[in-house]
Amino acid sequence: MLRGFYTAASGMITQQRHQEALSNNIANANTPGFKADQSSSRAFPELFMQQMGSKNIPAKNSAKLRQQKPIGSLHTGVYVQEMVPNHHQGDLKETQTATDLAIIQSDVPDETGSLFFTVQNEAGEQRYTRNGNFTVDAQGFLVTNEGYDVLDESLNRIQTNGSDFTVAADGELEADGQRLGIAYVPDVNELTKEGNNLFRGDAGEVPAEARFRVRQGVLERSNVDELQAMTQMMESYRMFETNQRVLKAYDENMGKAVSEIGRLG
Structure with missing residues (x-):
């Protein structure tokens, strides 16, 4: 019994x-x-x-x-x-806010692969997120709403000098030539979910055969x-x-x- x-x-x-x-x-x-x-x-x-x-x-x-x-x-x-997080891409929402960015991936070489923004947490460690609801801090750097630095492809902070900037479809900031640090994860199931919408794991450069674009003034919704x-x-x-x-x-x-x-x- x-x-x-x-x-x-x-x-x-x-x-x-x-x-x-x-x-x-x-x-x-x-x-x-x-x-x-x-x-x-x-x-x-x-x-x-x-x-x-x-x-x-x-x-x-x-x-x-x-x-x-x-x-x-x-x-x-x-x-x-x-x-296990469901990494299916969420719907898009128009915001018309320059600091809002969204990654739209149309084709990646791996079935379980996905693209992420690269950010730096308070401990100086690299993390990845799909939340493009960014803002600009008092010093003119692009940061997340939690204050984490958004990194470029060279893993440096991105200086925008204000919220009046333009991002091209390939992630390049047209004002100073910096490019958003878009990271590629071949298997998203190997990522570890942390707080504040961040993921921890190994990521690399975007493969040449991957097809994506960055849209400004748009946010990716939750996939709930x-x-x-x-x-x-x-x-x-x-x-x-x-x-x-x-x-x-x-x-x-x-x-x-x-x-x-x-x-x-």
Whole structure:
């Protein structure tokens, strides 16, 4: 009975993790460039049950032969194995703001490849983002809304001298010739998602065969499907309640068994 107790409890924890991921997706539905998290569950190893017994062998000296009869397998619960971001490109939104930029990729050599803006976090480390909702700081450098520096192709800060600048389709700033640091990741599944819409991992130069363009005054929306996320959240909640009822039934049966055994004693 205790094994069933833990199996139901693991189901509740798994659905809680699903709920947390879906809630975070919905909360970031209006965050430019946000990539929705998808949780994947995996079952714990199954236990294979066998009936143990013995058979008397008629002989001069009585002997017993051990027997094992397969009964079947017993599931021991599930757990959330990992959270995988969905890197599908979001819809575009016209803003007419010069500091808003979006990468539109039409063709990349790898099926799992994608392009990102290169930024520098507070620790001076390179990170990657699809959120092009940039601004210009007091010194005239292009930064993210969190204050992270946007880097050029030489990994230097980009000086715009104000918000009145023009970016060409290839990412070059027409005023001073600097080019946005567009990085290419062959397999986005190897990236690690961090806070503030940043990704950590290995990236390289854009392959010659890749086709993309940078649009100014445009933002890439979040790729969260709010209706689908709400539906999945309701389904997850119902599954949580089901596991909760099973857990309650186990608890009542255990209490009943203990009280009845106590009366017999």
